[in-house]
Amino acid sequence: MRRVVLVRLAWAVPILVGVSLVAFLLVRALPGDFAQQLAGTAPGATPEVLQEMRHNLGLDQPIWVQYWDWLTHALRGDLGTSFTTQRPVTSELFGRLGVTAELTFIAAIMAMLLGVTTGLLSARLRGRVDWAVRGLNGFLVAVPNFVVATLIVLLVGLYLPQLSIFSYTPLTTDPLANIGSLLLPALSLALAISATISENTRAAVLEVSSQDFVMVARAKGLRPRTVLGQYLVRNALTPVITVTGLEYAALLGGSIVIESIFNIPGMGQLLFDSVTSRDYPVIQGIVLLVALIVVLVNVAVDVAYARVDARVSYE
Amino acid sequence: MSDPSTIAEPTAVAPAAPGVPRRRRRGSGGRGLVITGAVMLVVMLLVVALGPLIAPYPAAQTSPESLAGPSAAHWLGTDSIGRDVLSRMIIGGRSTLLITVVAVALALLAGLVLGLLAGYLGGVVDQVIMRVLDVLFAFPAFLLAIAVVAALGPTIPNLILTIAVVYTPRLARVVRGPVLSVKRWDHVEAARSVGVGEFTLVRRHVLPMVISPILVETSLTLSRTIFTVTALSFLGLGPPPPDPNWGGELSSSRQFMELAPMNVIAPAAAIVFATLTFIVLANGLREMLDVTGRR
Amino acid sequence: MAQVDVPDVPEMAGAPAPLLQVRGLTAEFTSRGQQVPAVNGIDFEVRAGESVGFVGESGSGKSVTARCVMRLEPEGSSISVGGSVRFDGRELLTLSEPAMRDVRGKRIAMVFQDPMTSLNPVLTVGAQVDDMLRRHTSLSRAAARRRTVELLDLVGIHEPGRRADDYPHQFSGGMRQRVLIAIAVSCEPDLLIADEPTTALDVTVQAQILRLLVRLREELGMALMLITHDFGVIAGMVDRVYVMYHGDIVESGPVQDILTSPRDAYTRSLIDAVPRLTATGRGR
Numbered sequence: 001m002r003r004v005v006l007v008r009l010a011w012a013v014p015i016l017v018g019v020s021l022v023a024f025l026l027v028r029a030l031p032g033d034f035a036q037q038l039a040g041t042a043p044g045a046t047p048e049v050l051q052e053m054r055h056n057l058g059l060d061q062p063i064w065v066q067y068w069d070w071l072t073h074a075l076r077g078d079l080g081t082s083f084t085t086q087r088p089v090t091s092e093l094f095g096r097l098g099v100t101a102e103l104t105f106i107a108a109i110m111a112m113l114l115g116v117t118t119g120l121l122s123a124r125l126r127g128r129v130d131w132a133v134r135g136l137n138g139f140l141v142a143v144p145n146f147v148v149a150t151l152i153v154l155l156v157g158l159y160l161p162q163l164s165i166f167s168y169t170p171l172t173t174d175p176l177a178n179i180g181s182l183l184l185p186a187l188s189l190a191l192a193i194s195a196t197i198s199e200n201t202r203a204a205v206l207e208v209s210s211q212d213f214v215m216v217a218r219a220k221g222l223r224p225r226t227v228l229g230q231y232l233v234r235n236a237l238t239p240v241i242t243v244t245g246l247e248y249a250a251l252l253g254g255s256i257v258i259e260s261i262f263n264i265p266g267m268g269q270l271l272f273d274s275v276t277s278r279d280y281p282v283i284q285g286i287v288l289l290v291a292l293i294v295v296l297v298n299v300a301v302d303v304a305y306a307r308v309d310a311r312v313s314y315e
Numbered sequence: 316m317s318d319p320s321t322i323a324e325p326t327a328v329a330p331a332a333p334g335v336p337r338r339r340r341r342g343s344g345g346r347g348l349v350i351t352g353a354v355m356l357v358v359m360l361l362v363v364a365l366g367p368l369i370a371p372y373p374a375a376q377t378s379p380e381s382l383a384g385p386s387a388a389h390w391l392g393t394d395s396i397g398r399d400v401l402s403r404m405i406i407g408g409r410s411t412l413l414i415t416v417v418a419v420a421l422a423l424l425a426g427l428v429l430g431l432l433a434g435y436l437g438g439v440v441d442q443v444i445m446r447v448l449d450v451l452f453a454f455p456a457f458l459l460a461i462a463v464v465a466a467l468g469p470t471i472p473n474l475i476l477t478i479a480v481v482y483t484p485r486l487a488r489v490v491r492g493p494v495l496s497v498k499r500w501d502h503v504e505a506a507r508s509v510g511v512g513e514f515t516l517v518r519r520h521v522l523p524m525v526i527s528p529i530l531v532e533t534s535l536t537l538s539r540t541i542f543t544v545t546a547l548s549f550l551g552l553g554p555p556p557p558d559p560n561w562g563g564e565l566s567s568s569r570q571f572m573e574l575a576p577m578n579v580i581a582p583a584a585a586i587v588f589a590t591l592t593f594i595v596l597a598n599g600l601r602e603m604l605d606v607t608g609r610r
Numbered sequence: 611m612a613q614v615d616v617p618d619v620p621e622m623a624g625a626p627a628p629l630l631q632v633r634g635l636t637a638e639f640t641s642r643g644q645q646v647p648a649v650n651g652i653d654f655e656v657r658a659g660e661s662v663g664f665v666g667e668s669g670s671g672k673s674v675t676a677r678c679v680m681r682l683e684p685e686g687s688s689i690s691v692g693g694s695v696r697f698d699g700r701e702l703l704t705l706s707e708p709a710m711r712d713v714r715g716k717r718i719a720m721v722f723q724d725p726m727t728s729l730n731p732v733l734t735v736g737a738q739v740d741d742m743l744r745r746h747t748s749l750s751r752a753a754a755r756r757r758t759v760e761l762l763d764l765v766g767i768h769e770p771g772r773r774a775d776d777y778p779h780q781f782s783g784g785m786r787q788r789v790l791i792a793i794a795v796s797c798e799p800d801l802l803i804a805d806e807p808t809t810a811l812d813v814t815v816q817a818q819i820l821r822l823l824v825r826l827r828e829e830l831g832m833a834l835m836l837i838t839h840d841f842g843v844i845a846g847m848v849d850r851v852y853v854m855y856h857g858d859i860v861e862s863g864p865v866q867d868i869l870t871s872p873r874d875a876y877t878r879s880l881i882d883a884v885p886r887l888t889a890t891g892r893g894r
Binding site for chain 2: 014015016018019021022026138139141142143144146147150151153154157158161249250252253254256257260271272275276283287290291294295298
């Protein structure tokens, strides 16, 4: 068991190195650099000035030197300084990360609540309920999150104009308003994913229902509540949790657009801005961080899955 | 975007206990879905291919009636500068679908080659290819696409290339699986030992195994690509004007959405229709071809 | 085939009614609009403390019969049951579900065929014995825990105190079946139904489990309904035998009578099917 974890983590390392390389090269390979971007806006940006700027930022070093420099600093937790704001990248990211994390977390919870409930109902009640839920799921999965978001904004604008949905409030200012302002964005993210979770829950519950140990539980005369909770759901939930973990990457990706629609100051917005201004350290930092999160989540999912497997299959 | 491939093919709760057969019925519901999906696809392609011929107005033609609701003259109303929404939807589908289809075709090609190489040659080649793909896998597809397109510039070739690169790893993985297992089959070994050429082996034994999962995965990839393309154009990173495109139309409709809700609903419906087409196809194909899901 | 009408136990005046009395039991599955009969109106009985065997091949309806007694229809399948199943004077087939839940486990318990899939993978073995005790008895948590350990010891699990906190996948097949037996006898039921309890086990383990069942029966005074396809398992385990074929009972009687002079050709073929280690090969 421990071996599985270690092996997975061991594999994660070269992957992360590769990720850092890609993040770095990707950004450097792009046409135009920071100095040039600035040249477009600032007067008096003569070639000599630009060259000096490049020298100051270390952009005239050979690319391998730049990479090594960045990597070694990154491993120590120093992701460099933002070209635009002159603040450490890590502090730029930190604040934004919290916002995006909160958004995706709320979305994940919503998706699970919605998905598990409908999936469970669908599997236990069958008949028309099952048909309706599955139909709805099939549809929801085809609606991209930004389309959902735009439609939500439209509906609110038409029927609930008094509701202000573009006003993000930081957690520290007013926790309740903060969560309130994140509800609709989180819902946009959550709907499509809840459909996936719903289908998975349904299939898992159906599969578990036909397992012998559920029959044994009934033969023991246990109360339906106990059979449902301890025998059915507890076994059906494990694949659901692993699926949710896998979907997390989608949540992160989706948050980029959602943040832009609802004006939420998260990493997505930061990414967008820094790409436009060619702020390399920030872009690299974001890409690296997001990839890191995804890799870690995938490792966690693998581990969780291995645990379930170990329990269920007898070695 | 939520991965539609996890919908009909959930991860197993418990691997089937020894002796208990897994229940999988071939084909029954699948055929209906495939037919539905195929019909939807044909309709969509026809409308888009015949675009300029069937659109009631040129997409760029403005008129004084701006933000009008649906009427006899303009079935879906007009936008903020009086352009016919229906026409813009029809024409707008062209670039979206063009990018989608070409990008996925490229990804498919690359995925086939890489997957076959990795699966067939095995060993070091396999490990190297797979690790490289793993690295690409670590990035949420959308994040990667944004970063590259935003910086390289949103031209149609750039979009096609980026999306192709982003979706190649998954297709390569799907190809590699069956190749690995077929390679070990006894009768393939037997054929090889009698001197049957590798190429013939691939053609006759490996490819048929690969076709089913590839068909399903390609349909899914098409649906994901629609999402990526429309999302990119929503963010302003899509094909540049003057050609309309669905994502861009959705985004610009937000400005006056309460005044002309149809401007929002039309592109939304178009996007959903296109995505749905491929998802329906994918689910139908999966049921019909009895394809087992990943993990 | 009609049921052979032989009174298997002489009805003595004043003798207590059988613990389990089944008359005219029928069971039909509805599959794709068609009715598929599984049990064709059988009569049988089990007396208190008695050990009765049900022998037949797969498809004979013996397992279905057991499930009908417990009213355990498989989820999602439609099965219609008719006839009468009287247990301790009460008609079970018309009993409400909550009342039936009180019967299951406490008065009638069942051990199933495949120990590898019969235990909940996410609960410890002790918890699965425990939830049975907590459901049907009023033992406190501590007392239930003690009883759980006792039960595990009773069925021959070494270091029961420690093992109670282990998960099913940490046990072998034979051990798991012991656990399942512990669960089944935990509330001292009047009737234990064992449906092919040894079929999925290795031959050496089979004998151990059968001996365990015999011992427990003696100690707890339960009636036993042993279902199997193997006559070899029956011998030495039961007092009487019912032989089933295609949903009917084709022969019944005291086990010795059946074994030495079976009247039915099918019964004879079942007996002959048991491999015997004699120097002269097949024979009795």
